[in-house]
Each structure stands twice: as C-alpha cells, then as structure tokens.
Amino acid sequence: MPELPEVETTRRGIAPHLEGNEIVTAVFRERRLRWPIEESLSRLLPKQKFHAVLRRGKYIILSTDRGHLILHLGMSGSLRVVPKTSMPDKHDHYDLLLNTGQVLRYRDPRRFGSLNWTRTDPKCHWLLKRLGPEPLSAEFSGEYILKKSRNRTLNIKAFIMDSKIVPGVGNIYANESLFTSGIRPGLAAGRVSAIRYETLVSSIKDVLSEAIQQGGTTLKDFVDSDGQPGYFKQSLFVYGRSGENCRTCKGAIKSRVLNQRATYYCPTCQH
DNA sequence: AGTGCGGCCTGTCCGC
DNA sequence: TGCGGACAGGCCGCAC
Numbered sequence: 001m002p003e004l005p006e007v008e009t010t011r012r013g014i015a016p017h018l019e020g021n022e023i024v025t026a027v028f029r030e031r032r033l034r035w036p037i038e039e040s041l042s043r044l045l046p047k048q049k050f051h052a053v054l055r056r057g058k059y060i061i062l063s064t065d066r067g068h069l070i071l072h073l074g075m076s077g078s079l080r081v082v083p084k085t086s087m088p089d090k091h092d093h094y095d096l097l098l099n100t101g102q103v104l105r106y107r108d109p110r111r112f113g114s115l116n117w118t119r120t121d122p123k124c125h126w127l128l129k130r131l132g133p134e135p136l137s138a139e140f141s142g143e144y145i146l147k148k149s150r151n152r153t154l155n156i157k158a159f160i161m162d163s164k165i166v167p168g169v170g171n172i173y174a175n176e177s178l179f180t181s182g183i184r185p186g187l188a189a190g191r192v193s194a195i196r197y198e199t200l201v202s203s204i205k206d207v208l209s210e211a212i213q214q215g216g217t218t219l220k221d222f223v224d225s226d227g228q229p230g231y232f233k234q235s236l237f238v239y240g241r242s243g244e245n246c247r248t249c250k251g252a253i254k255s256r257v258l259n260q261r262a263t264y265y266c267p268t269c270q271h
Numbered sequence: 272a273g274t275g276c277g278g279c280c281t282g283t284c285c286g287c
Numbered sequence: 288t289g290c291g292g293a294c295a296g297g298c299c300g301c302a303c
C-alpha cells in the first residue's frame with residue numbers, strides 16, 4: 001500500500017529516466033482504473049517531452065510541454081522503468097515507451113489507482129484543488145491544524161487522514177504518529193490542545209521524512225527493483241501489532257475500528 | 272458544513 | 288487440498 005514515502009520514492013526513482021525525454025508510444029491494456037483512462041491519451045501523448053516529475057500528496061504529476069498527467073497508485077499500484085524488451089504481466093495496465101528505449105510501466109492488481117490528463121495548471125484540477133498543505137511544508141504547522149480543528153467532533157485519526165486537512169497521511173502513519181505523540185486515536189479533533197498539535201505535527205513530519213530516507217536507500221536499484229521501498233522493514237510501534245507488547249511500556253497494543261479503518265494504539269502510552 | 276458510509280477491486284488468509 | 292467468504296485499503300461522492 002503506497003503511502004506518501006513510497007510515492008515520493010517512486011517519484012525520485014522515475015524522474016531521472018523521464019525528464020528531458022520524449023514519449024514514443026502510449027499503450028493502454030486496461031483502461032478501467034478508478035476512473036476510465038481517457039481514450040484520447042493514446043494519440044495525445046506521443047512526441048510529448050517530460051520536463052518535470054512532481055508530487056502533491058500521494059499524487060504524482062508528470063509534466064510535459066503540452067500538459068500534465070496526474071496519477072495515483074491507489075492501494076496496489078507501482079510505477080517502474082523497465083527495458084522495452086520486458087514483457088508485461090497480467091496487471092501491467094499501461095506503458096509509456098520513451099525515446100531512451102525504456103518503458104514507464106504501471107502495474108496495479110486492484111485498480112484503485114488513477115490516471116488523469118489536464119492541459120491547465122494541475123493545482124486547479126478537481127483532484128488536487130481541495131488538498132491541504134503538504135505535510136512536509138512549513139505551512140503544515142501546529143497553528144494551522146489547531147485552527148482547522150476547532151469545533152470538529154471527528155476523531156483525531158480520521159481528521160489527520162482527511163486530505164483536505166493534510167494530504168498523504170495514510171492509515172499506517174496516522175497510527176504511528178498518534179502513538180509517537182501520545183494521543184488516543186479516538187479523541188475528538190476539536191478537543192486536542194495546541195501543545196499536543198505541535199507535537200503531532202512534528203511526529204507526522206518525522207515519521208514521513210524518516211520513511212522517505214529509508215525508501216531512498218533502494219533508489220539506486222530502482223530500475224531493477226521490485227518497487228517495494230525499504231520502509232516496510234522499519235520497526236512499527238503499533239500498526240498491525242494488536243496483542244503484541246508496546247515497545248515503550250511493554251503493555252498490550254489494542255486495536256479497534258475507527259471510521260472503517262483498522263486502528264492500533266497503546267492504552268497506557270496514549271491518552 | 273460536517274460526518275459517516277458505500278463502492279470500487281483482487282490477493283491473501285482463515286475456517287470448513 | 289479445495290473452496291467460499293471475509294478482509295484490507297485510498298479516496299471520491301453521496302446521503303443525512
């Protein structure tokens with residue numbers, strides 16, 4: 001499940017292979033992703049040259065001289081750069097063949113991902129325009145989130161997973177950052193104090209940056225790698241550890257469902 | 272406006 | 288061993 005660090009790792013991995021290079025052909029084998037891929041892309045994309053590979057939340061933006069591809073990896077998506085001789089497998093839904101002889105290949109067994117095209121400023125695209133500030137930017141601060149949270153009854157975990165508040169904090173990192181900052185996931189967002197929001201924002205930034213750094217260690221092998229960055233190996237404090245011992249207090253990690261999402265916490269360390 | 276939930280998918284895991 | 292069913296997960300869009 002690609003979280004923001006994996007998306008950023010992917011972005012960094014593919015960028016040097018794309019920037020300055022041109023699309024020769026676009027092959028779509030399965031257009032039924034979260035939204036059907038526009039038919040016109042097959043004829044629009046050839047001859048377009050990439051000039052930037054950006055990220056916004058968990059969206060990757062491939063900017064060309066004529067517009068922008070906006071893509072999301074969903075639950076099971078991955079993007080890799082492979083030689084054009086490499087055969088696609090069952091879940092490899094599209095290929096962008098480049099003038100370098102390499103192919104940018106999208107795989108997504110569950111097809112929760114998406115691919116959209118826009119000619120205008122991607123910031124104004126309907127998928128991106130409502131997103132909150134980037135979690136790793138200065139704009140995402142304790143002050144900002146405190147202000148957004150006033151009078152909100154929604155639990156703090158669902159609140160930080162709301163992309164309108166801050167994009168890119170998925171279930172794993174929501175659980176982990178709430179543990180690190182000692183906050184119970186079920187607490188109403190509006191009842192969390194200013195000082196605790198300062199801690200939470202720092203935790204989110206720390207946990208995301210650290211995971212990006214760990215993912216970065218696999219970058220050099222990106223072309224040949226299986227696309228799984230190293231952050232899965234990082235030691236998680238609570239996520240998926242129901243019944244196991246808390247790494248801090250040795251008590252049992254609990255789990256419950258909040259807003260239809262698996263939620264893990266330590267009843268002793270989090271209040 | 273805020274909140275909660277349905278729906279989209281398929282690989283994996285569990286129980287029989 | 289084989290089979291069916293539950294589950295996970297991001298996120299838009301809808302209903303209340």
